[in-house]
Amino acid sequence: MGEWIRNVRMETGFETEGDFVYGSRTESFDIQVENGKVIEIQSAGKRDGFNAYGNLLLPSLQEMHCHLDKSKLGVPWQPITPANSIVERFTQEIKELDQLDLSLQERARNLIDLELANGVTFFRSHIDVHPKVGQRYLEEVQDVLHHFKGKLDYELVAFPQHGMLRSDAYGEVKQALEAGVNLIGGVDPSSLDGDVEKSLSQTFELATAFQVPIDIHVHDRGEHGRETVKTLLDYTKQSGWQGKVAISHAFGLNDFVGEERAEVFTELAKTGISVVSSVPITGVIPPLEELRSYGVQVRIGCDNVYDSWSPFGTGKVTEKLNRYAEMFRLTKHDTLTNALELITGQPLLYEEGLPWLKEGMDASFILVDSSSTAEFVARQNDVMASFFKGKLVYQKEGV
Template identity: 50%
Template sequence: MTQDFWLKNVRTEIGFHQNEAYVDRTDTKMIHLHIKDGVFSEMIEDATLIPKNSQQIDGGGQLLTPALVEKHCHLDKSKLGVPWEPIMPAKNIVERFESEIVALNQLALPLKQRAKNLLNLEVQHGVTFFRSHIDIHPKVGLSYLEQVMDTLNDYDKKIGYELVAFPQHGLLRTHSQQLMKDALRNGATFVGGVDPATVDDDLEGSLMTTFDLATEFNAPIDIHLHNRDDAGRETIRRIIQLTEASQLEGKVFMSHAFGLNDFQGEERQEVFTALARQNIGIVSSVPLTPNTMPPLMELKSYGVKVHLGCDNIYDSWSPYGTGNLSDKLARFGEMSGLTSQTQLTQALGLVTNHQTALDEQGNISWPKVGDDATFLLTTASCSAEFVARQIPVTLSYHKGNQIL
């Protein structure tokens, strides 16, 4: 369907206001945007120039911000919509994921409805784009992937998504190489992985297979890394080396990456610099356990692209999770001591794929003519207030399609 309408009377941020001591507010102005074929095709300040016979949506003076991007969720795992039950104890990660398949498959509510519940929950809080990891395992084949894709099709392309073929039970351990290929031929767009040194017990073989799959299918990688100390450091170093050797710069992500805490001194500088040079992204779910979350702000200072995601939401791994990405962002901001107007404005980029209305110097960086018409409206006075006070989202669009 051809999109052609005007979004009028919305405020956009135009710069920081500096008093004698500090930035005390963000200045805004009222604009009107012509949205056509999924992009901002015109931006004007004079509402009288809007054609009288055009379709118009009145933003009511609300703030326009980039839409939220969920970089880490599991649409196949959530138990949203089923009666409360505590998580089953597990002695280790292997016992946890072995019991998970049985637990999920016996739920009264089918995967498709549980996935839809999670999508709707996150959409309600402003997410318009999802990256979801989908279990690929001999006991489930491609069934989880197929059901998630079927769920997403119900949204008629109104939301964006990336699907990670995720061999959580071990790529080599479960002999899932062929299944991974099948998944990548049938809808998955990323190659996943998890703790190759301990789950597969073969760091080199597991990583080589992962990168071979990425090369064969020209697919990005998003690998979960929980290992610490020697195993964690060795895994991270080898991923950096293979990223360069495979010419996958900008196409590799490390989720969790707890081992980044264990680099010290010159080695720390070397590794963080290499991550930035290879444009390897770090995705964190903002764990509260001390000395677990990677040093995201330090990594950011090296030029590493860091992102936040919700991860577990009421599943076999955790009874917690709100499905509110803004909640994760506010938690991170509080833990990291982000309190100034400029810091909070930039923090929004952690959940928008680094898109912010203003850059660090306060120059306008979004929206611009030609940008995708993917945005939120909120009653917040500025991005900083939206981040710190978690002001609700009232309207959201993805490439010109209304979602919320």
């Protein structure tokens, strides 16, 4: 027999008056879980089990872009050192990280623990693999993640931070993929590698050989950025890699105009190329809501959480979503509710007054102190407890 999680609230639809959505309908339920799955959902009753005390149940959160090998969490405050270019930054980063008093494993564990407490049970992390560091960052992160087995899911991206071509990283990236890494990455094949075609050719060659998706950093603006996006579209279609490519950051999408803008955004949707953003406030954030209107999948990640690149970052992906909603003026109750999918990958579909959670789904969800999803997104209310495949993996102290 499975175990019960009782007295949870779930939304079953919107409260409306004409065209105005003024709230969410909620009902109380008990959920039975077994072997990591939801096997029964019943109206709340007098059952034994974990008492949710009427907290709202929502899908588990996903961290779609982080760098577990780079965080400085746990070491005393240090401002970032000056750097005049991305090359100068990543060149001095290795020495900075190696000189810290805490090991990579301890720092990575600190970041995972922090995000677990904020409701995350899925991580996509880019890990540096290139001749300057070899496989050592990857091996240490894999060792850390082994200790979190049963508490979370993850994907690791073989990331040639110093440039696939610039650092001659092909061999190291291939070795990482042979070791079971889930995705292949890249960074600025135009401005950093200096040869979009050759850089992406090597990336897609490895992706198709190892049957892994691609998640590539593209910070480039102007012609560099536009050329990279158009070449990515071409290679995706030529390789049959539709639905298997993501562009992280994608600042250059701002620079398409007129008919070309509409054509490129339409093609991104058709080829299933997604965009992953850390929602920067520097003025170069891509037109993410416009992209969503074309059907492009958009996801959010924290990216930097106190590292050599930025002194900022709290490890709360909800903070990034909150910033997104404010920047794109998602002030309506229903648009705030629908925005949660950006950090869960799970749309909240209500059918005939039924909750989004269905029998047969993974029993991975969070309990939050909120009256509705919209309030959770807008107010960043606390995560009270987090479950991963039926297992309680976090509970707020005192709850």
